[in-house]
Amino acid sequence: MVTRKNRRTANGSGSIVKRSKMVKGKVYEWWEGRYCVGTNNGTGKIRRPTITGKTQEEVAEKLRAVTAAIDAGTYTEPSKMPLKKWADIWLEDYTSDLKYLTKKTYKSQIENHIKPGMGAVKLGELTKHLVQSFINDLTRKKDLAPKTVKNIHGVLSAVLDTAVELDYIRVNPCAGAKLPRAPKTEVKPLTDEQINDLMKLIDADEYCGPMLKLILFTGLRVSEAIGLTWNCINYKTGTIRIEKQLQERPKKDGGYIFDTTKSDKPRMLTPAPAVMELLKQQGIKQLEAKNKALDQWQGWKDEKERKTSLVFTNEYGQHLRPNIAWRHLKKLAAQVGAPEACVHDLRHTYAVLSLQNGDDVKTLQENLGHATAAFTLDRYGHVSEKMKEDSAARMQKYIEQIKKAE
Template structure:
């Protein structure tokens, strides 16, 4: 009969249990890969609590490797498996992880990761790093997907990042910043200033096209002359131009352009030209002929871009937004020269605000919601409806302002 092993206190030890020379305890077992694993504890009671958790993990199908797997290792697995993302989006996700997650909690083992750890980490991003809600959204998108792999592969039972972002937004009273469209007077001031100002008139065509089509900035800058049909008055949106920092191994590093597919399949569309949009294209063509300008760049086989700079290179969003900031400054300065209290001033806005402006004018004109969705290239009509609801709310408030006199007795 085998002799039962005991510790120094004469307590019988179970299979796998050992008391070490320093008085601490060790438990060993084989995982599903037949690899021997070990856990340690100062007391036998603590060791047996750990054994219970190990046994529960076995019963629930949780893999032993989870005890040794870090968030960084899971991210590397996620990055190797991730497919279906545009390269610029993928590069942005990797940048977010490597900049904000890896240095802070990347080395943490997922087996010890709790919901409170994720909450504490997100609070750190808000309180100490002073990150904007949109940046934390991007970080959460990556981190949640990485931790979901751990759930799917039976490393952990639940995703500890579930609902944490929603709770964080409530706790910090985050308000999603709604993009403001230009009002009709602001739009008229903006376009008239561009038309008549000798320094900024060359910007009129590109911004007029943005306001009159609702195209995304990458769709506008990616337009080629062969994508527009002046006779039928149609614009064929079939690709987008992106400018970003390339970090992928095997590709040329640095910031440069690529041609991508449209944001979603619904973004592949044809948009009719309004009269002033057609005139803007004609104005751009005439200007380039007068100056002897022509496209000097080929990007992923695409060339003959409509909107180019003075060197014949493609325009990109940063340049356009910088131009808008200068236009706002000088336009408002000019308004103050004419009056101490101008009736209209240009607000702060960006290229994407012009897309929102187009949508607002469509809603104000009573255009069918499905037509608006198709023109904007929204894959989900709820996106269009949200904008429509905001616009109609503003219109209702404006209409009610004049009703008071009608109800007075």
């Protein structure tokens, strides 16, 4: 819910208001200013478009620029703004609450699809038919996958939702668009035989083996495993706190940095004792690597620094790279008859194993860090062949009990 604070006027530039809203427990704040520009032909009411910014001074400057443009006769009404221009403004000013990779994906979809397809169309001239034609072209002419088309439509809809909120357009023309039906991809976990064979190979992989085993038996995302630090492990309580992930970004955007989890919420895992023992052994191996590397060691320097250092590192104390983990798993999986498997399939395998062993969906949701149990149920609600066989065996046992009672 959006709230309003500290109503002020800056240097006579108009009414400027501080706004805030809470998203997933985090408060986001910005400044908003409105200006008058004629009346609505239909209602006769004064039209007051909105300008936003990160600071009061930024909004005041924008308001002065708009006022000057109106006085000079060079002002362009928001409804006459090309979609490509508004999309750039939206990316800059209205995506601060999005994670880096999400924003990067949105920008890619805008630059590669939305701008080329509809960028020249003015906001006020967008119609449901134009949007539907755009969707159809993505499907038929560009032959994009249904899921990709759905994602592009979602970004366009978000861009135009904000335009509606700011009174730039009356309705969102994306509403009601007919999207291609995307076939549901089936999760393919590793079989028990493949897991047994994989464990033998993983044990011989000193570089990525321990981390891959942790992912398989806890369901961590690879970015969460790579970003796990020693202070998140409590051997006394047998728990692991998952509160961050290590993300790869271009050097210009900071390179590798810590970020919050995908759901923005930390979670506490209580893994099997064997997992805690695995982590203890990893600590011993890391200390041995440090002693062997000597001056080449680039990781933690002392025990105090170690507490906040990474659990999984290479022989020089540097963080592991996601692509290296994927490459190692691919090579190992091919040897056990699962050449298409990737690191994320270890997470899927953990989820199915948990359900097979009696975990309820709510527990699995919390362990995986999903936003809702509904998502977990939709993703893993199908039953494996083993679960079908177990169900049949239970029914057979029940039938036999009935026969004995007759």
